[in-house]
Amino acid sequence: MIDLQFDFEILLPALYKGALVTFALILVSAPFGFLNGIGIALGRTYGNRLVSRLCQGYVLFFKGCPLLLLLFIIYFGLPSLGITFTAFTSAVIGFILCNGAYNSEYIRGGIQSVSSGQMTAALSLGMSRVQAIRSIILPQALRKSLPGLSNEFIYLIKYSSLAYMITVIEITGAGNIFAAKYFAFFEVFILIGIFYLGLVTVAGRIIAVIEKKIAIPGFGGV
Amino acid sequence: MGTVMHKMMNGEIILRVEDIHKCYGDIEVLKGVSFDVRRGETKVFIGPSGTGKSTLLRCINQLTIPDSGCIWLNDEEVIYGGPRINQLRQKIGMVFQNFNLFDHLTAVANVEIALIRVKGMSKADARKKALEELKQVGLLDKANAYPAELSGGQAQRLSIARALAMDPEVILFDEPTSSLDPELTREVLEVMKRLARAGMTMLVVTHEMGFALSVANEILFMEHGTIVEKGSPSDIQTSPAFARTRMFLGTFQDD
Ligand SMILES: Nc1ncnc2c1ncn2[C@@H]1O[C@H](COP(=O)(O)OP(=O)(O)OP(=O)(O)O)[C@@H](O)[C@H]1O
Numbered sequence: 001m002i003d004l005q006f007d008f009e010i011l012l013p014a015l016y017k018g019a020l021v022t023f024a025l026i027l028v029s030a031p032f033g034f035l036n037g038i039g040i041a042l043g044r045t046y047g048n049r050l051v052s053r054l055c056q057g058y059v060l061f062f063k064g065c066p067l068l069l070l071l072f073i074i075y076f077g078l079p080s081l082g083i084t085f086t087a088f089t090s091a092v093i094g095f096i097l098c099n100g101a102y103n104s105e106y107i108r109g110g111i112q113s114v115s116s117g118q119m120t121a122a123l124s125l126g127m128s129r130v131q132a133i134r135s136i137i138l139p140q141a142l143r144k145s146l147p148g149l150s151n152e153f154i155y156l157i158k159y160s161s162l163a164y165m166i167t168v169i170e171i172t173g174a175g176n177i178f179a180a181k182y183f184a185f186f187e188v189f190i191l192i193g194i195f196y197l198g199l200v201t202v203a204g205r206i207i208a209v210i211e212k213k214i215a216i217p218g219f220g221g222v
Numbered sequence: 223m224g225t226v227m228h229k230m231m232n233g234e235i236i237l238r239v240e241d242i243h244k245c246y247g248d249i250e251v252l253k254g255v256s257f258d259v260r261r262g263e264t265k266v267f268i269g270p271s272g273t274g275k276s277t278l279l280r281c282i283n284q285l286t287i288p289d290s291g292c293i294w295l296n297d298e299e300v301i302y303g304g305p306r307i308n309q310l311r312q313k314i315g316m317v318f319q320n321f322n323l324f325d326h327l328t329a330v331a332n333v334e335i336a337l338i339r340v341k342g343m344s345k346a347d348a349r350k351k352a353l354e355e356l357k358q359v360g361l362l363d364k365a366n367a368y369p370a371e372l373s374g375g376q377a378q379r380l381s382i383a384r385a386l387a388m389d390p391e392v393i394l395f396d397e398p399t400s401s402l403d404p405e406l407t408r409e410v411l412e413v414m415k416r417l418a419r420a421g422m423t424m425l426v427v428t429h430e431m432g433f434a435l436s437v438a439n440e441i442l443f444m445e446h447g448t449i450v451e452k453g454s455p456s457d458i459q460t461s462p463a464f465a466r467t468r469m470f471l472g473t474f475q476d477d
């Protein structure tokens with residue numbers, strides 16, 4: 001509080017670096033978490049008994065496991081089995097596994113809400129099952145699961161801060177280090193709070209634009 | 223009528239259904255159903271609910287896999303798991319009671335999608351063909367409408383256009399008008415009549431007796447998983463051999 005001007009001058013570059021790491025964590029995890037969710041949902045819905053069970057087990061495990069514990073296992077635990085990842089990679093893997101598990105639940109719900117008659121009709125036109133899933137079922141299932149997927153994306157933005165617990169200096173971590181050094185906890189954490197708020201708001205706007213762009217009459221307002 | 227009869231007698235057999243059996247659990251839904259279909263012919267299947275009419279149609283393109291029996295389309299066996307099942311299904315169009323349109327696609331895209339994905343047509347060619355088919359069923363002005371924006375009658379005509387676009391050898395109709403109001407039923411039946419007159423081969427499950435009597439070359443009465451009686455519309459109306467069918471029609475028309 002003594003020399004606020006000076007504080008911000010060194011605070012902002014420190015946070016900026018952290019913010020880039022936060023962006024990187026989110027931008028790498030989100031697309032793969034999305035694809036993972038599709039894969040698990042498809043496996044669960046269309047896979048044979050074994051695949052379906054495995055996917056169900058996957059979801060149960062990763063929904064049940066606290067994310068922080070998962071990150072600890074990947075970063076601190078796996079090396080004792082000879083599997084070593086950098087902190088950043090560990091965080092991304094954890095996020096993809098967790099995000100995918102939740103995404104798959106929404107996507108599976110979306111798949112189930114597409115009337116089974118449409119699959120029948122697609123097959124009757126000579127489409128293979130894979131073709132029908134790709135061009136008939138998934139486009140509808142993803143539209144229907146978009147609200148849920150958006151929520152998960154927002155969660156991902158926020159829980160990306162857990163990466164700090166396995167030494168990834170993302171924005172929360174950068175802020176914490178700085179705050180401890182200069183005893184400026186209030187300013188720093190308020191600023192970071194505003195950063196997340198801004199991020200979530202922008203994400204919300206982007207999602208709204210996407211929803212509007214892919215909206216289809218009869219698909220029920222989101 | 224004369225031209226249809228003529229065609230029927232000359233048309234070669236394009237579809238053979240041989241001794242189809244199908245059980246669901248302990249219940250034998252189809253107990254050995256056989257018939258031949260000639261090119262250009264319209265066969266109408268009638269019968270009480272639960273006698274296996276839908277199951278029979280679904281067995282023909284192997285959407286339901288029969289326990290035994292064979293389906294032949296132009297001397298090629300239609301068999302689930304066969305290498306050409308998807309090619310054969312293209313040749314066997316299907317129209318459903320609930321339309322089963324693709325809800326995320328416009329009318330024209332509903333028709334196009336299989337042309338592009340299955341037949342491998344270019345987008346431009348598929349669009350051209352799809353618009354032609356929409357014109358056939360009087361839906362050109364609805365090309366860019368989504369299924370949710372169509373009336374039941376329009377939706378069913380669209381599903382007919384979608385089936386027609388694949389240039390099928392035969393089209394299976396499973397109660398195409400059962401979920402439509404009488405007014406909308408008429409517009410769909412009109413399209414089907416026109417198709418029949420144009421020489422399309424059709425198998426139709428329906429309760430529309432007016433349609434059956436005026437369009438069918440043969441009416442087949444099914445009960446408990448077998449074809450009990452079959453004959454031309456005029457036979458069924460007059461011959462004493464069709465007492466069971468007439469009784470069914472009588473009770474049905476009383477409803
Ligand atoms: N997938 C299925 N699993 C179990 N039973 C089935 C299945 N499909 C049909 N059935 C049963 O098979 C019998 C025949 O059904 P189907 O739908 O072929 O009759 P239908 O003649 O078309 O009757 P409707 O006039 O009511 O449409 C019915 O008893 C039905 O309950």
Ligand SMILES: [Mg+2]
Nearest residue numbers: 275276277397
């Ligand atoms: Mg039926």
